[in-house]
Amino acid sequence: xxxxxxxxxxxxxxxxxxxxxxxxxxxxxxxxxxxxxxxxxxxxxxxxxxxxxxxxxxxxxxxxxxxxxxxxxxxxxxxxxxxxxxxxxxxxxxxxxxxxxxxxxxxxxxxxxxxxxxxxxxxxxxxxxxxxxxxxxxxxxxxxxxxxxxxxxxxxxxxxxxxxxxxxxxxxxxxxxxxxxxxxxxxxxxxxxxxxxxxxxxxxxxxxxxxxxxxxxxxxxxxxxxxxxxxxxxxxxxxxxxxxxxxxxxxxxxxxxxxxxxxxxxxxxxx
Numbered sequence: 001x002x003x004x005x006x007x008x009x010x011x012x013x014x015x016x017x018x019x020x021x022x023x024x025x026x027x028x029x030x031x032x033x034x035x036x037x038x039x040x041x042x043x044x045x046x047x048x049x050x051x052x053x054x055x056x057x058x059x060x061x062x063x064x065x066x067x068x069x070x071x072x073x074x075x076x077x078x079x080x081x082x083x084x085x086x087x088x089x090x091x092x093x094x095x096x097x098x099x100x101x102x103x104x105x106x107x108x109x110x111x112x113x114x115x116x117x118x119x120x121x122x123x124x125x126x127x128x129x130x131x132x133x134x135x136x137x138x139x140x141x142x143x144x145x146x147x148x149x150x151x152x153x154x155x156x157x158x159x160x161x162x163x164x165x166x167x168x169x170x171x172x173x174x175x176x177x178x179x180x181x182x183x184x185x186x187x188x189x190x191x192x193x194x195x196x197x198x199x200x201x202x203x204x205x206x207x208x209x210x211x212x213x214x215x216x217x218x219x220x221x222x223x224x225x226x227x228x229x230x231x232x233x234x235x236x237x238x239x240x241x242x243x244x245x246x247x248x249x250x251x252x253x254x255x256x257x258x259x260x261x262x263x264x265x266x267x268x269x270x271x
Contacts, residue, residue, distance in 0.1 A: 037172070039092045039132055046092055047132070048171040053087035054096075056167055056180040056211055057138060058257060060199040061160035062192040064148035064241075065248035072248060074192060078147040079160040080140050080253055081167065083133070090132035093153070095172045096124045098141070103164035103183025122155050140240065140253040148245035149253045162187075166212065180211035188217040199251035203260045220250045221258045 039047040064078035081098065085091050099121040124141065129152070133139050142151035143158040166181040180202075181188065190200035198220040202211070209216050222234045237252040252258055 036089075039090065045126075045130075045132075046094060046172055047090075048173045049087065049091060049096075049175060049177050051176055052178065053085070054091065054093070054133075054169060054177050055084045055086050055202065056081065056169055056178050057084040057202045058082035058199050058252060059160065059167065059180060059190065060149070060197070060251045060253070061162060061165070061187060062190050062197040062199070064245050065192075065195070065197050066148065066245050068247050072195075074194075074197065075144075075147065076162065076192070077159070078142075078144050078149070079158065080142040080149045080151060080251075081158075081160075082138055082140050082253055083169070084138050085133040085135055088135050090134050092127075092132045093124045093139070094126045096177075097168075097170040097172075097174075098122045098124060098155075099168040099170070100160065101166045101168070101183050102161045103166070120159070122158055124153055125155070127152050128154070138254045138256070142253075148241050148249050149251075150240040150242065151253070162192075178211055180217075182212050182214070185214065188214040189219040191219060196248045196250055201252065201257040201260075203257075203262065215262075218260050218262045220252065221261050222250070 037043050037046050037048045039045055058081070060080045060082075062079075063074055063076035066073045066075065083093070099119060101119045127133075127139070139152040140149060141153040141155060141158070142149045143154070143156060145151075145154050145156075164181075164183050164186055166179060166183045168179045169177040171177055188200060191198050200217050201220055203209070203216055203218055205216065211217075222237070224234060226234045235246075237255045237258060238246055238250070240254040241249050241251065
């Protein structure tokens with residue numbers, strides 16, 4: 001009973017826990033263990049997770065638009081991925097893995113059985129301010145330091161395709177955490193309509209909110225005429241988009257998503 005009690009306390013406090021032994025990497029000194037990494041100085045400020053405790057919440061694959069009118073400039077490589085910590089403890093994302101898989105859509109046909117896909121895995125660096133991601137906090141991983149988006153992490157070779165793609169998030173111990181998109185289908189939401197660029201946002205479903213379902217996403221939904229009671233909603237949600245890009249770049253980096261007007265709801269019975 002004492003051992004069971006210690007195990008329960010360690011899990012509740014987020015302390016390192018070995019079940020059935022630990023394997024230490026001789027090169028890094030990091031212990032490969034079952035359970036949580038505590039994210040302290042002793043383990044190099046590293047955290048692991050469990051499925052669903054960090055969510056891919058927004059994907060800006062459509063790039064950014066700088067300026068207005070005839071002088072506007074579209075940058076298809078100015079992209080970001082937003083994550084949210086859904087767990088009740090702070091988490092360091094350092095050395096977690098984001099995999100982008102491309103599924104080509106040749107001649108307008110879905111060719112899921114072809115081998116002409118590509119897969120790239122990016123390693124998330126240490127956060128710019130060196131802090132963990134707090135519970136419910138949104139963080140942004142962007143491709144460009146000099147682009148439209150104020151980010152918490154920068155991966156300068158990050159590429160998001162404008163065709164069929166899927167994202168996979170894994171922790172430092174290779175656990176599957178979350179996914180988004182489907183290589184067999186065009187992007188579920190978001191677009192560049194030759195004037196504005198809009199992101200792909202996760203809707204808030206209580207049940208079955210799987211990132212590889214098209215019903216789990218919607219396109220950024222607001223416009224310049226949309227406001228809250230203070231007249232600020234459209235602007236407030238985009239305050240981490242730099243001013244030169246804000247007029248025609250519609251996304252919510254580091255902020256809650258725009259309202260979901262898709263009409264998609266979850267329902268069911270507990271009987």
